[in-house]
Amino acid sequence: MTDNWSPERAKDIISAHLGLEGPLLPILHALQDEFGYLPREALVLAAEALNITRADVHGVASFYPDFRSQPPGRHVLKICRAEACQSMGGEENAEALLSRLGLSWGATSANGALTIEPVYCLGLCATAPNAQRDGQAFARLDAERLEALAREVL
């Protein structure tokens, strides 16, 4: 549980979306935007508000790669592993970075500063290889610039 978890805030977020058609994904996005991940308690509140089972909500939350059941590091670096980035050496750069940092895909650094995740295409395929750090994209990344993106926040 992180410091900012608040059942009241979660309930407010959920009720703000109840007027939408098919509100579950927007609710899960909004909860994760607020809390950084989806606390179990938040899923229970969503299930109650939508009058569906907890299993249904868990099924949806666990289906989509974007949704987290655990808090990530303070910064998230998503490195593209798809074909266009591979053609420009992106995979080699990513593997080299992970091995230098002693991390595997999806892992968080010991100091909790950085989580490195794979992403499959950022739509910047003519200026590969690419990555996205905390929502900001970076293109034409060689090994050094990719490593700098990680080191700057470690």
Add this chain to the structure above:
Amino acid sequence: MRLYLPRDSVTQALGGEKLAAALKAEAERRGVPLTLTRNGSRGLFWLEPLVELETVAGRLGFGPFTESDIPALFDSPSTHPKALGLVSELPFLKRQQRLTFVRAGLTDPLSLTDYAAHGGWAGLAKARTLTGAEICAEVTKSGLRGRGGAGFPTGIKWETVRKAEAGQKYIVCNADEGDSGSYADRLLIEADPFCLIEGMAIAALAVGATRGHVYLRSEYPNAIAMLGQAIAIATQAGHLDGFHLEVRVGAGSYVCGEETALLESLEGKRGVVRAKPPVPALVGLFGRPTVINNVISLATIPHILADGAEAYAAFGLGHSRGTMPIQLSGNIKHGGLFETAFGITLGELVEDIGGGTASGRPLRAVQAGGPLGAYFAPHQFDILYGYEEYAKAGGLIGHGGLVVFDDRVNMARMARFALEFCAHESCGKCTPCRIGSTRGHELLGRIMAGGGSPQDLALLRELCDTMKSASLCALGGFTPYPVMSALTLFPEDFTALPAAAA
């Protein structure tokens, strides 16, 4: 002084915001009054960041532009080392037939004034003079087929929805552009979002729908923000006439680009593929008749209505009418969006227009149509761009992406990646995809690690056959394309790899 610098994701990913601030600061320091317009990208991505300077002769281009190029731009643009001349005269742009992307890069994407001044809303105005049946007939006559990759005739889909009787119908735009090597949807939304909105409004008129959703992937935060703003602007200005449109954000699942999985996701469920029939045109979102089209299909509609179906159908080849925004990606010298009539050869696209590899090394393979598309080798470069032509060659055009690889690529690794990706993204509903991708990945891993036998390759072919013919959707059904084409064209790679490369 009037300058243009795109607000496109590519420009931003190359430091566009810092560059914009530095341009303004330099102008202020020199006391030069500067108007800096944040246009959409022209799609000439190897030249980004592309700064354009307005002159009486037209817009002069400078790129790829860095902060150190700023002083010379103010001192002497004509002798600038990054000067490209008139952007409209650049061969990459001049050789295109831009119909769908006609405004991309020319305008401020969120300016209604710019949009109207460059032909915007003419299609919708025309549609308002026609009946729903007449609009559908016009779209059918244009020959437009689904640009997401499936290639189904758009007008026939619309006519099915129009004829269906229901209290509520929906227009859904598939903007879940997950194919590696593809960025046409993102570019269109970031460069000309009103065009997509206009296309959806025309679809709504044609079939009698009052609600629309754009399902846009979460990997595109800039596009999400811009489309949301554009919808608010267009709605407030009264252009949508009661048509309610909203943006919905995906959550990182590739299979949600499949139309029925997308509908499930929009309904708030797991993105699991539905069996067809019934088709979404009859039983779609929340069980209602639904037009579900790709961004490019919808964004082409305003042009078809404004200029007429015949004008659009005059372009193309065989049953592939009109133009296709082909996206040159990966290891290519001139990477960018090239909209052209169907019928162009693959060699012309990647060697002539694309300029060969970015690395300067020999070109070994091109993957056409995303992660589910086949690889092509240089001896096949005379293939003509078209739905049937690529299908006949054992591939597909998909959403128009072409990813180029140089001679350092190992094709067994690419085949294994295709299966790994399929295993990672499978929704799990059908067995051939769910189990086949995992078993195929293991099998290929064994072959590459040196433990394979000749029977293993035969088994891999058989597995691909099963996936192709028995999967529920294109994910499991088309993953065999990259695998089989790699195996057929580059058998020499399918032997044990040196330990370091595996």
